[in-house]
Amino acid sequence: MTTDSSLLNSELQLQQQEELYQQLLLQTMGNMQTENPDSKVIRPQPGICVKTLSEPDKQKVFVNICQSNSVPPPPELSREELVELLQSEDPSGYRVPMSLGxxxxxxxxxxxxxxxxxxxxxQEFFQRCQKDPLFQQFVILVSLEGLENKYSLELSRDWKVLKNRKFLGSVNEQNIRTKSRPVIQELQPQESSTATVKRPEFTLLVEPPAGDHEYLIAEIKLPGVPSSRSLVLDVGEDRLVLTARPSLFHLDIFHPFLIDQENSVAQYNKSTEPCQT
Structure with missing residues (x-):
């Protein structure tokens, strides 16, 4: 019985390649798990416990609003500005950084x-909210809205702050961001004597259409835009801002979903000239 040495060499090479692939895979996974300077694991301190109900099944829901100085503070906001914000048609322009467990x-x-x-x-913002009932109501409201957007919930606004309980259950560790995400600022279109800034046509789609949505697809029609180099796109957690330069299109919309900005992608289709994100 003879052995074909070429076959043995081929199998040995395949085995070596497979071992090298596994080593690279393990190394990559290890880097993904350990090298993230913008986040860390913390154990927050208890704050207040809010009792409410889920809609429409009326099941009890408790929201533990905790505090930690590892969470970035929100922009400065006076009481007068808060009153104006709550009275405005779009109070979502003010962002409170928070970690949702x-x-x-x-x-x-x-x-x-x-x-x-x-x-x-x-923590400092939490302490300020404790001193002013209006700020406390505001932080409870944005907490409920954040949970609704992230987990596709509907929570009653008839809540109750428990007096003798700061936390329901046990305080668990959380992996939080230590740096604020870039704040989306409205992009001012450049002035032009030959072009008029327009709001482009767009379509928002969710996949899958029913059940738990995994993807939000925005398709934006940009006729006359020669390439993606003339586009400026900012994607926030619940906001999308797109400007086509010079002074062709400007789109600034909010959507009722919580987007993972780090995993968002955008594509430019030269044949149909949309920007799909």
Whole structure:
């Protein structure tokens, strides 16, 4: 019985390539897990516990609003500015950095099962909210809206702050961002004597159409735009801003979803000239 040495060499090369691939894969996964200077694991401090109900099934929901100086503070906001903000048609222009934890099952005082969520905000901002009922109501409101957007919930606005309880369950560690995401600023289109700034036609689609949505697709029609080099695109958690230079199109819209900015992608189709993100 003879052995073909060429076959043995070929199998050995394939085995070596597979081992090298596995080493590179493990190294890459290790780098992904450890090299993230913009986030870290923290154990927040208890703050207030808010009791509300889910809609329309009327199930008990508790929101633990916690505090940590590892969460970046929001922009400065006076009480007068807060009043104007709450009275405006679009109060979502002010952002409160927060970390939204995963839901966890707990037992309430009636020995009944319930769902709890942990929200972490900046400690100094939390202390300020404790001193002013208006600020406290505001931070509760934005916490509920954040949970609704992230987990596709509907929570009652008839909430109650528990007096003798700062936290329901146990304080868990959270992996939070240590740096604020870039704040989207409205881009002012450049003046031009030959062109008029227009709002482009656009379409928003979700995939899958029913159930838990995994993707939000924005298709924007940009006739006359020669290449993607003339486009400036900013994607926020719930906002999209697009400007086509010089002074052709400007789009600034909010959407009712929470977007993972770091994993967002954009494509430019030369044949149809849309910008798809």
């Amino acid at each position: 995963e839901p966890h099952t707990e037992i309430d005082n009636s020995s009944q099962g319930c769902t709890a969520y942990d929200v972490v905000i900046n």
